Amino acid sequence: MIEDDDRIRLALTLALEDEGYTVRAAATAEEGLLGQRREPADIVLVDLMLPGIDGFQCIRELRRTDDVPVVVISARDDTHDIVAALEAGADDYLVKPVATKELSARLRALQRRARPPAQTAQPDELALGDLAVRPLAGEVLLRGEQLTLTRTEFRLLCELAEHAGQVLSRQQLLQRVWEYDFGDERLVDVHVGRLRQKIEDNPGTPQRLVTVRGLGYKMPR
Amino acid sequence: MIEDDDRIRLALTLALEDEGYTVRAAATAEEGLLGQRREPADIVLVDLMLPGIDGFQCIRELRRTDDVPVVVISARDDTHDIVAALEAGADDYLVKPVATKELSARLRALQRRARPPAQTAQPDELALGDLAVRPLAGEVLLRGEQLTLTRTEFRLLCELAEHAGQVLSRQQLLQRVWEYDFGDERLVDVHVGRLRQKIEDNPGTPQRLVTVRGLGYKMPR
DNA sequence: CGGATGCATGACAGTTCTGTGACAAAGACC
DNA sequence: GGTCTTTGTCACAGAACTGTCATGCATCCG
Numbered sequence A, B: 001m002i003e004d005d006d007r008i009r010l011a012l013t014l015a016l017e018d019e020g021y022t023v024r025a026a027a028t029a030e031e032g033l034l035g036q037r038r039e040p041a042d043i044v045l046v047d048l049m050l051p052g053i054d055g056f057q058c059i060r061e062l063r064r065t066d067d068v069p070v071v072v073i074s075a076r077d078d079t080h081d082i083v084a085a086l087e088a089g090a091d092d093y094l095v096k097p098v099a100t101k102e103l104s105a106r107l108r109a110l111q112r113r114a115r116p117p118a119q120t121a122q123p124d125e126l127a128l129g130d131l132a133v134r135p136l137a138g139e140v141l142l143r144g145e146q147l148t149l150t151r152t153e154f155r156l157l158c159e160l161a162e163h164a165g166q167v168l169s170r171q172q173l174l175q176r177v178w179e180y181d182f183g184d185e186r187l188v189d190v191h192v193g194r195l196r197q198k199i200e201d202n203p204g205t206p207q208r209l210v211t212v213r214g215l216g217y218k219m220p221r
Numbered sequence C: 001c002g003g004a005t006g007c008a009t010g011a012c013a014g015t016t017c018t019g020t021g022a023c024a025a026a027g028a029c030c
Numbered sequence D: 001g002g003t004c005t006t007t008g009t010c011a012c013a014g015a016a017c018t019g020t021c022a023t024g025c026a027t028c029c030g
Helices: A006-018 A029-038 A055-065 A079-088 A100-114 A151-162 A170-178 A186-199 B006-018 B029-038 B055-065 B079-088 B100-113 B151-162 B170-178 B186-199
Strands: A044-046 A070-074 A092-095 A126-128 A131-134 A139-142 A210-212 A216-218 B044-046 B070-074 B092-095 B126-128 B131-134 B139-142 B210-212 B216-218
Touching: A006 A100, A029 A044, A029 A055, A044 A055, A055 A070, A055 A079, A070 A079, A070 A100, A079 A092, A079 B100, A092 A100, A100 B079, A100 B100, A126 A151, A131 A151, A151 A170, A151 A186, A170 A186, A170 A216, B006 B100, B029 B044, B029 B055, B044 B055, B055 B070, B055 B079, B070 B079, B070 B100, B079 B092, B092 B100, B126 B151, B131 B151, B151 B170, B151 B186, B170 B186, B170 B216
Parallel strands: A044 A070, A070 A092, B044 B070, B070 B092
Antiparallel strands: A126 A131, A131 A139, A210 A216, B126 B131, B131 B139, B210 B216
């Protein structure tokens, strides 16, 4: 944050830290630019009216080398200033006094936009030893051979495989696989049993899908 | 632009066209969403108070499938609304009345920031074993011989071929091939059946377009 | 050691899923 | 106007799947 007014700087810093951000503050553009070069921040907040290098120049200077999102926070609400700041390279412009919640929401929106393509896509394949689960393809391969599972079995297996190494309770499984909020937990047992018939070499002594007595089931990593 | 007030819609459209933008306007979220799916715009402007699907829902719906920048233009200046809209996925929020110059500057800032248009350019030909699908040419070749498909069959095949190896649910197919958001899933079955008559050597035991019971259909890679 | 609890499994009846043939409406073409 | 295609809806039959239950074994606890 580059802001020359001590009180505002302190207030904003505290407010943002409250929202979970880590803030580094500077009172002048020179100081701020240096800081950003030394240790780049994820977002830069900048006031327009600064002693020395002013906000507009500061933004241009930032933009020369850096793609960091820049948010202007200014007391001036003149359209001309807003346009100038945006043209200089700012990503957003807020007029003081700013509502912390709004600032925070706008920062999140910017981060969303700036971040490299979201890593939300689940991997194509979950491998557990010689068992390969492909959620998107709707396939399960055991030692390279494709298995025929029913929908329930498949979803159950996906859920367990996705959390390999963790115990999942019958309740959790009912919720995630069946989307039941209540229901008979025996139901899970039955389907685990059916699944074992297909994925275990020896269903009597399960290796891949084990019971954790009193807690639930898990697939060892 | 999605805006239900005729006068505002017209005024904004003219103002933006003056700035050099090409504008497509819709009066309802339904209409706008459909338009965006048909022919994606570079930026979406949306009002919050809309008849039917409201602005928030509309943003969420857009975000489900699309990474397009979304700007909210609303008469409501309540922080709560602003935060909600941004959380829903909007990139910016302007309070009416908006200064055209500011809007224009903010749109440019967003375009600058927007990810380069996804590489959706599809290859000329999708090859799946001895089946070749040419989406652009509108042809399908089976062992070099051209098949005669109806339009629906062709689009269905393209959709499945494009996602070869992935299961597509009947719902997904209805949405992508028929652009239905609801509808009878049996319809998909029937057309899959008809398509099989043409692309399978032995329609009784499908090899190229297989059923994944409980999940949908897919073409194996 | 007896009782209680947790778990596995086989049987079964009801439900759901899928492929298909028939058919009418809508559209394309001449 | 007439003909041929294409589409969407429906009904039906067989196959596959699901949830429930009863039974029996294993494990835990006092």
